[in-house]
Amino acid sequence: MARQARLGGGDPAREQCHLAAPGADVRRVVLTAVAATATVVALAGCSRVVTGEAVSIYADPFAVAGLPATDGPSGPRPDAPRAMLSIHGANGSDADALASSAISDLSAFWSTEYPAVFAGNFRPVTDLASWDPNVDGTGRFCGESTYGVVNAGYCTRDGSIGWDRTILLPTLTDTFGPMAVVMVIAHEYGHAIQHDSGLAGADSPTLVLEQQADCFAGAYMRYVAAGESNRFTLNTSDGLNAVMAAMVAVRDTDPSDPEAVHGNAFERITAFQTGFTLGARGCTEIDEAEVADRRAQLPRVFTQSGESGDMPVTEQSVGMIVDSLNTVFGLTQPPNVVYSGADTGCPDAAATEPVSYCPATRTIGVSMPELSDRGTPRDVGAAGGDVDELAVDIRGDFSAFGLVASRYALAVQQQDGYPLTEPSTALHTACLTGVWTASTAAGGTPALSPGDLDEAVSGLLTDGLMASDVDGETVPSGFARVDAYRAGVLGGPDVCTNRYG
Known part of the structure; x- marks a missing residue:
């Protein structure tokens, strides 16, 4: 908090390809889609989780957007068939297998959800790419070298989705569990849905597109949490918590940065929860006016460049x-x-x-x-x-x-x-x-x-x-x-x- 805060910020420039800038250092993440890792730290001794029966008719404290708060497994179903998709550059790694399974499941989800929300026929994403950002000169995605690209992305030029199988996806899995990777792929698939449906216009602000994609990821995650996926499970306690924690880690940290086009943690979680609660149709209501209304009085720039606005706790x-x-x-x-x-x-x-x-x-x-x-x-x-x-x-x-x-x-x-x-x-x-x-x-x-x-x-x-x-x-x-x-x-x-x- 600060003694004063001012509002501001301009529209970010549109990007042709939602991934890191080519040539970036291999250990840096330039977030233009969804990509990062985090460490979830539970602070011991401050609160205790309780269980019991619901006490509120209006808002069940043990419910999650109408679903029961459950524990149990989160991740690939052990009996799920291996997805057999053609992926340029894939090497048979566990990361590629997980991403491939996510693509297959998302295609199944959108095959029924798309015609319920949009006009026209659903076209699954089939152009896929995998790369090792440590290797120079061998991989390309969206017309650019993938060397140093620790990220995942959707390319508006050719409608492809790609991912870093060596650093990003394994680290996400190790830190948050495999459903964090599935969430990343779901976000990128959301961009494909935007462009195929015409929801993404030529003048759509990037922030709106990213919030919609977060929302679509939330709609898909509800499908998994409700037990409708044949490939994945997601419990609505620590499993869903971990997915949301991954979204916190990929937030924009300095709203005054011209590349801050995805939203802070509060905004990204808001979009995700909108999709999880209302479904994909609710995501179509996210537009420039809706985002502006949500942001109305919330600060978007620091008081001075680089300042956090923190006061000493005394x-x-x-x-x-x-x-x-x-x-x-x-x-x-x-x-x-x-x-x-x-x-x-x-x-x-x-x-x-x-x-x-x-x-x-x-x-x-x-x-x-x-x-x-x-x-x-x-x-x-x-x-x-x-x-x-x-x-x-x-x-x-x-x-x-x-x-x-x-x-x-x-x-x-x-x-x-x-x-x-x-x-x-x-x-x-x-x-x-x-x-x-x-x-x-x-x-x-x-x-x-x-x-x-x-x-x-x-x-x-x-x-x-x-x-x-x-x-x-x-x-x-x-x-x-x-x-x-x-x-x-x-x-x-x-x-x-x-x-x-």
Whole structure:
């Protein structure tokens, strides 16, 4: 967060081929489609996953866009037949086999989905390419050398899809599991659907096309999660969480960069969740006006080039956050804040590090050293950085301030008479935290900075304390946690009450 934030940014230039620039260093990822890796870091001791029966008729806290929150396998079905596709440059690697199976499954999905959404006949993608970016002079894709191209892409010139089988796909599999690779291929297939259907116009902004492709990937992933795929399975707890974490890792990190044409983590996850919830037809509603409306008050450039907008996490800055929360929610009995530790000896709630809420005393307890550590940025990369440095554990000041806001949200629920230890409480907490987040985007002090939403999404996926009840208990689905937070950011307090109250 920052003391001020300004809006801005221009339309990115259209690109002919959605992949890395030719000649790029082999260890660099220039993200123009979907490509990157990450390390999912679970922060121990902050929240606990609980199971049980649904308690909300309107919004089942154990549901994922209408599907049950399930565990179990995620990845290729053991009995799935090997896809026999012609792939230029393929060498029979496991990565090529996985990508080939994904192409075959996507063709099956779109063979029924395409005529239900678009006019005309569906044409499966058959022009495929695989390459080793370490080898110079042997591979070509979209008319360019693939040397140094650690990426996957769709080529608008000839309608082909290609991928790096040596670095990108194996690392994605090792880090997130094989369904992260399938998600990447689904995104690229989404570009093919755009162009064949005419959804992609000559003047369509690249950002809109990328958001649509993320959305189409989400629609396909629901097909898999619903058990309709003959080749893959996807559970809706840690399996879907890992797929979404991969999307966090391929976010745009500096919205003022002219090459930032895909969206930040919040935007990419929003598009993905739209497809997962509404299906492919919902993705056709993503256009320039819809994206602009979603972005309306959210910051898109840093205050100065290269600045993150982070404030030091101190007692003074935490006090500023609490003052802001007091203004937004206007509680008749706002909570007190103590800085001597998260464990305040509360008689009716467990201590949650690094910040907790005690209903009996209406006190927020803060362990300042731990909270400050949570709000300290990690020296990791993202799209456009070294593939080995990418991480989904994105930290900054909002990683800390969002936790303070979430404990304050429990005080809001307490005053309104809601229970503080139900599964729905966790999602209500995330939603109200989103409401406060949106208020900081409207200006004033503090003000939302571009990286803050990404830090929030990261925390919701990797830890969940921001979406937990008074005892720190959360729900299994990172999708549900992020969706609740997003509802508060984009929908406001009435949405929180209607869904989770």
